[in-house]
Amino acid sequence: MVTISDIAKSLGVTPSTVSRALAGSPRVKESTRKAISETAVLMGYERNEPASSLRKGHSNVVGIVVPRINRAFFSSAISGAETVLNEHGYSVIICQTHEKMEDEIKALKTLKSNRVAGVLISHASSSLSGDHIMKNIRPETILVQFDRVFSELPGPKIVNDNFHGAYEGTHHLIEQGYKRIGHIAGFMDTEAYLDRLNGYKQALTDMGIDVDENIIFYDSIVEESGYKAGKTAIERGCDALYCAGDFSALGAYLAAKDCGIRIPEDFGVIGTANEFFTTIMSPAISSIAQHPYEIGRRAAQAFLTSLKPESNVGQIVVSMEVMARESSLRKKEKR
């Protein structure tokens, strides 16, 4: 393995000059910088990252912590973040928490041991407060939260505009003439779900519809819970459901089908997240799309700007978009 000293020797300079040259420091003359970087590639030099990290006190690695990598939202967000981080010389270490706070702590400890430069995190649903996050992050490490955030924690936060997304989605159902619209809401310890609930309520209120707690279902947003909630919603006279997740929407959708209820004629469904499967069902499932790739990009950018001393990124809100598909369209398009 060729080191910085090998290059130094072969050119008759010192390792420090080589180091500075490769880092692009203004302290080394342009001509020598060029000579050094040329022989570096010639000799096949590759930086020893552990050595660099040890000396600098932190690595060129950014940790990304998410509940699961096989959700459309998270894998896209990761891709977005990865792309901009790679462009800036950082590599990425991805950790799954499987929605468990215990695994989240383990992941953060690992990242801490590896002296990562930053952590981009969307916390597990079982994490009820951000205490364990702050405890397992070094003060120099830059923390960026995205999607699911604890607003009491410091640092940049990239979030969906859940309130308005939910509002628009609910409004869309009302516009399509649905009268009794229920909501599969998720658990209220996650801010994102609370915002969606509030958007839903606001949309109803604005259109003069009373909020009925009997048709709001607080449960995990997986297919099975959606199915159950769907059945109950139908029993309670709902003719539409706005779901905080696509898998719960799928459950409700299948429940309606199993009851022999026609979608969208007799029952409207709209989910959230724009998972791939929603587009290929027949009828296709409407969904409130996020922009996960963009959110990942923004999170990475927030990390990069936070690297600079005086920066202060704060909260960034990314819009959501109603993808109206067959499952909620019973009026002819007017355009």
Place this chain on the structure above:
Amino acid sequence: MVTISDIAKSLGVTPSTVSRALAGSPRVKESTRKAISETAVLMGYERNEPASSLRKGHSNVVGIVVPRINRAFFSSAISGAETVLNEHGYSVIICQTHEKMEDEIKALKTLKSNRVAGVLISHASSSLSGDHIMKNIRPETILVQFDRVFSELPGPKIVNDNFHGAYEGTHHLIEQGYKRIGHIAGFMDTEAYLDRLNGYKQALTDMGIDVDENIIFYDSIVEESGYKAGKTAIERGCDALYCAGDFSALGAYLAAKDCGIRIPEDFGVIGTANEFFTTIMSPAISSIAQHPYEIGRRAAQAFLTSLKPESNVGQIVVSMEVMARESSLRKKEKR
């Protein structure tokens, strides 16, 4: 940050003893080992991984390189590998190649710079040989290939039993009475697809059916290609398709639907990989399932055993399983 020397000082021993104690070396007395590890947790010691990696020449990190993390197969394989690696004190750094050899080289270079202990890789479809892999891996680094492998490269290989999976899938279609069975095959530079093609051909031959190259489609296995191939297959009189991927199966399935052809009565479809969406379509799409979680586990285990000097893991074949669903079942179940 508390270091090994801090612990040493507080106990009146030397750093080397602490290091050995924490590593569980037999060279330190049991009683001192206990005392050391106790004060270590008491003082909140956390190993500085970069320092450790620098000294040892390699890190406690394993790189996993896959085409995309949002494919059911890969995200499950990653989960499997992650689980067993974490149990053994390794963390995981995940790289996506987006099927591009260029990105694959970048990923390998990054892993090399980080002195990873091992690389688990499923190569990009545009990687035509393993040369660039060998070139960008240090000789001490353990290379494990899984799913898509280059058999000319050394080291453990964990593969699906693609031949028999394809054989069984094709056989299943024949058994269901389909007479003219086409194949969407993928590109032949990936061994997995070649094996599937051969399994398909063998099944036909064994049942006395001639192989017809006109109904074998060599194209990328995405939805769009599947749709096109599906149309052509129908024109050429096929009454069933075995597809090397689920997305191409989906394309063909939609093509048949668009042509007003009934599935499974007039046209049978079976895909490969058991993606989530195949289970929720109506009719549900049959698929030849792999065991990705198991493959990930095996790959990680192969890495761990390769750590031992005299080990020689070789090739491991993991079976596949036909998940017969509505899209290929037109006879009543006989059991």
Place this chain on the structure above:
DNA sequence: AGCGAAGATACAAACGTTTGTATTTAAAAA
């Protein structure tokens, strides 16, 4: 020519761990 100020490079220490070798201590044998 002499002086001062940048400009360019050299020097040297440090980051925290691991590990081969040397030394001390304890136990066993004589």
Place this chain on the structure above:
DNA sequence: TTTTTAAATACAAACGTTTGTATCTTCGCT
């Protein structure tokens, strides 16, 4: 008690980089 052996720990160097400080050039200016 002395000698031999083994067990336990101490010593010290090394891994490759980065970075503050020191030294040496080079140039422009008077």
